[in-house]
Amino acid sequence: MTESLEQPFGLRQFPTGIAGLDRVLSGGLFIGGNYMVMGPPGAGKTILGNQLCFHHIASGGRALYLSLLAETSSRLLATLERFTFYTPDALGDTITYFSGSSALEKGGLEELLQLIRTETRRLRATLLVLDGTTVLEGVSSQQDWIRFLYGLYVSAEITECTTILLMQTPQSTDLSREQTIMEGLIELAMPAYGMRAARELRVRKFRGSGFLEGRHSYAITEAGIVVHPRTEELLAAAQIASPGVAATAEQESKKRIGPARLDDMMRGGLPADSITLLLGASGTGKTLLGSHFLLANATQREPALYFGFSERPSRLERKLARFGLDITHARAEGHLEVLWQSPLQPHLDVSAERLLEAIRRGNIRQLFIDGLGGWQRAIGSAERLDLFLTALFSELQALNVTTMCSVELPALFSPTLELPMTVSGIADLADNLIFLRYVELESQLYRLLSILKMRESDYDPAIREFRITNHGIDVAPTFASAQAILTGVAVPLSREEQSKPFPAKAEDAEGRQP
Template identity: 30%
Template sequence: MSAPETRLTTGDPNLDRVLHGGIVEGSTVVISGPPGAGKSILAQQIVFANATSERPALMVATFSEPQSKIVAHLSGFDFYTPDAFGDSVRPLALSDALRSPDGLASVVDRLTAEVVQTRPAVVVIDSAKAMTDAAASSPDLRSHVYELVARLSHTGTTLLLVGEYDDDAIATRAEFAVADAILQLSNDAVGAADRRAFRVAKLRGSSFVSGRHSLSLTSKGVQVYPRLESIVQAAGVSPLPGRASLGVEGLDALVGGGLPAGDATLLMGPSGAGKTVLSLHFVATGVAAGEKTVYVSMEESPDALMAKWRSFGMPLDDALADGRLVLHHAPITELDIDRLGDEVARLLRDRKPSRVVFDSLGELAVGAEREHRHPGYIWSLANLARRDGASVIFTQETMAFGSEVGTRVGFSHLFHNVLFLRYLERPDRLSRALTVVKMRDSAHANQLVELSIGPDGMHLDGTVAGATGLLGWTTLSVTDTGER
């Protein structure tokens, strides 16, 4: 049996995960993408993550750039270490060789000699496209690229070719023909926002996580957020014993003694019907029992949520301080669904909560549908939380009045349990009501139950008689018969 291949880290654990362990040592890798996508940053990040005094890295510039400018570009990133630059990370300018009469031949000879002398772990040529564009002809380019790769293959050096290549180049240019790996970065306008992404177009001799993964540029450098569906196992989650109380007196009895532990539950209803308030009760009850809870909000800030708990006489400041409660705010203005998935995965791994709330599903669904990933993304997010035993609640806003049809109701098949909150139109007032639409593995009540929200939160006020309307309507008309 052959020995396992040695891998080089990319400097980002998530990207290493996508590559199933990192970049194969000694391979030739093309990093392509448009200007501003993060190609050079990724290459430099790989360099600093792997270079040592014994096996340095060469950063080859095909056109002269002052060392002070290179340092200025790098100094804003956490991976940059000033002591390494010039020691384990060595700049090498080949612009003179490229402009010489021998052109690419001179570059190949010069670079080969440098590699033989220094035995680097990594060589970066940036921009490789600018260098290869200097070839006299396509056959000339092909022969010199093949020669360079062949010479370096005997040294164990990993070669990174960085360039602004378009999609057509993959099928036509010599760099891609000899590449063991092709890593594509993109930066596309989505509405008013820019969305960076990463995908593996080729990884010879190795499996990888396919598809388009979200990418961001931060002070840490390039950070990749794997497509959530690719990291959540398709296998179902085993049922768990026990029940999770909703925290509203009388409501647990309607759902068979509480929500089955480990289930995914949808609270759906129009704005103001009580979805968030019921979620607050669910969280407060868990915290009071010593359970850890994560609340992910796309709309309300942590301060606003804490104020709501206080207003209902459920102060959770101590729980927030000691870690029993974690509030994670993901504003809808810059919502990246895979970045959110990565952040939630970290919270679940670190905190191991028994209760998780996502408020609300609507914002997540918009992002998933925009990328043609509904319902897979929502299912994966729910199962990400459930696989470690958490009971999960999603809220979903429906229309305030009229029939509720179409894709919004279509979410319900993703959940074990669905509770429908709605309005009741009485002759003298507008009130609220709740129906248990379904519970997949539990007996439940079928009545329409009126509820109210007061200074101490939500209360059930008895069953409703005389309501007229259709099941899918969010507001029902009630002839007040006095029965409850």
């Protein structure tokens, strides 16, 4: 038995063995509690029930799995063999399977309840899973059903045997009587978002402890049920439990972006621990500028992380090498990690878990998220992205990570700055905004850069032209070559001015307009 199972009786929790579910339940189930798990066919109720049993016996408990379904125990066990939690050696020893159908047919709910009490005592079970309780609706009245639930509640408390009922989601949404008796109610659902199906877990009630509210993603894998708590709910609970500390002198320093003249425009670089958005259409140089930022600060003391949705590590290395940015050496030395996230990953919270785990594992101090739109494709509801990013940005700042994110703008040319609807609210939360854009003039494209916002620092607001060269991004020393405004009205330069390269050193680094 684990230590938690050997404590004196009281409101004592023990882990379910499913890490994400334990986070949602703030620790796990209570000894002697009775819980109901509801869901439609195929939601994974039976898998969850068996997984809880095998994790329970692995920690020293004894489990009893009683089924009212037509499926035989041998067929059920055959389907469990593909899961890694299944251990056949425990069968008949610390975990027992049997059917309650005969008792139910013989004496109804009263006979079934008596069987449960007898076998629980005989086997010294500390966890009981009752599968297929939906069939009881057809053989009992509502009054008998409530009396049966109350009998299980009393039996669980007396024997200290935690009881879990698995049943299909009832047609009636009125579960007021069941919720009064049951100490916990967990609902599994399979909603559809457009053409994509999802799996979501929701705790509707959990007596004796707080829990993470709302819907949480889960998946059925070889390991069984894997629960991914909703990122914003999980991070909010963690931040309440561990409030931030006062900023240090190191946190108040600046982090270079890389291109010297851009650093000059930002009076030395980005404020440490700040959030910066790179806004620009496709091809304006967002990935390149973000990579400049990572390499400018990547050292053993300040390791960096690239997290992107489109560039695999090998492809990113080849792409940046064309511009004189060698990330191969930085990766080999352990100063830079490149983490690719498949844009086909349907779970928003899975990618957030990977990102935060990599940051904590590598003590990351510089982060470039290449393409916030990659998370847009992983959300089931559009209104969630703002909440998700708000919680994530707050956590990154609490971890002392200076973060830069690229945001794809929908139009190559636009007289106004139009943010995608899914990230329009995040611009207000960001500390710094850098705008990269195209200007078309005499059948040629020019790239312009401007700083729209810096919350904790003075900066140069002038519009600068920048070019992508064999050595990366080169920013003009003054505004003279960028006589254009954000509405797209441009004044042609002379041929001599157009062909003149940017000087190696800016004579007017401030670039202030007359």
